[in-house]
Amino acid sequence: MTTPENFPATLKNKLIVSCQALPGDPLDHLETLRRMAISVLRGGAGGLRANGADAIAAMRRETTLPIIGISKRFDDGKPDITPDFASAKSISDAGADIVGLDCSAGRFPTSEPWRPLLTRIRQELRRPVLADIATLEEALAAEQAGADAVATTMFGYTPETAGQRSINWTLVENLVKSLHLPVIVEGHVRQPDEVRRSFDLGAYAVVVGAAITQPEAITARFIAGMQS
Template sequence: MIETLKSSLIISCQAPSDSPLHHPDIISTIALACVNQGAKGLRIDSPSHIKAVKKLLPDIPVIGLWKQMGLDSSVYITPRFEDAVAVSEAGADIIAIDATLRSRPNGETMPQLIAKIKQELGKPIMADIDTFESSIEASQAGADFIGTTLYAYTEATQNLIPPSFEFIEKLVKTIDKPIICEGGVKTPQEVRKALDLGCFAVVVGTAITGIDLLAKRFTDATLK
């Protein structure tokens, strides 16, 4: 199943927690629309949404995660092993975790979390990294995929603008794991460029499924 993701588009189907779209049935319907138009994989947040998507689309690979806020840490993408367990049990085919080098909410290190997931859950891991250093450590720890998800979204990288094709090219050339381009991809041309540079796959979210944010951008343009 995972091999079908090679050289493909993965669409992240998520919605803000205060959006009317933030409902399992709606997210799964959005996911179906994306698959109908050729998406080969999906990135889904939270166990309830993952379950709904897998029920509707059992044969489509799902990268699952669980955003957990308020844990006294800036790490929020599947930050703890218990979150990974819930994501796995919901049916995710790949578990995405924050693989930055920041302190985690329970003091567990990123390599320790990866090792525990591999040993106890047996699911492939997508390591959401922000820097070259974190990509090296995640790769050495056993992550199956390296994603650029958090490039420009952490304290160490907040002044950068995604996607950085220079950064992506460096990862492709030096990291011996499949590289997934994610973060800030806005056009089909950028998808093509990332694949041409050697990325295993590309994830697009807001530019396709971020209805709330897209609507706000357009309505803001009407204001003086």
């Protein structure tokens, strides 16, 4: 991994907290998400990941730290991250410093192809692009297409990786060894020691979401542990 030219250097070795709520979740409320962001920033988060223009704008007013912005829609429970240029522009205009983009095999066929979209975001919006991927091959393709960083966000949510709900440490190692881009570990991070292991393997930053910001998921994990 080389020093990135366009990706925020302030995120290196930092914990990024994803402040999102699934549709129908009691926390899926703009003021709640804003307060959630303030809380994790007070706890020491080095940046945020947020979904949708309204949430990004609300969080932008609270911090100058980097925000990874996405525009997420769901179909049959499957996420589609930043499906078109209009959604990318909306989150950029709202104040996102980085645009997250699904560059995986799980991208919906109804969405704009990610390669030309990635180019438009970088050239027209002048924002760095974080490529959400699930495999090494997808990461290499994103790097070749001009992505500024990659994240393991889509591991477990694509046809090839469906159903896997733990960090693929071999994938993380291979990404760090093979790419000249920052590698961000995101998805299935549940414990502080997993964050430390990510950094020990050479990750640029780590994103944690549900393990910090979703009480329903946290409670369910405790209940499962009690019953095992």
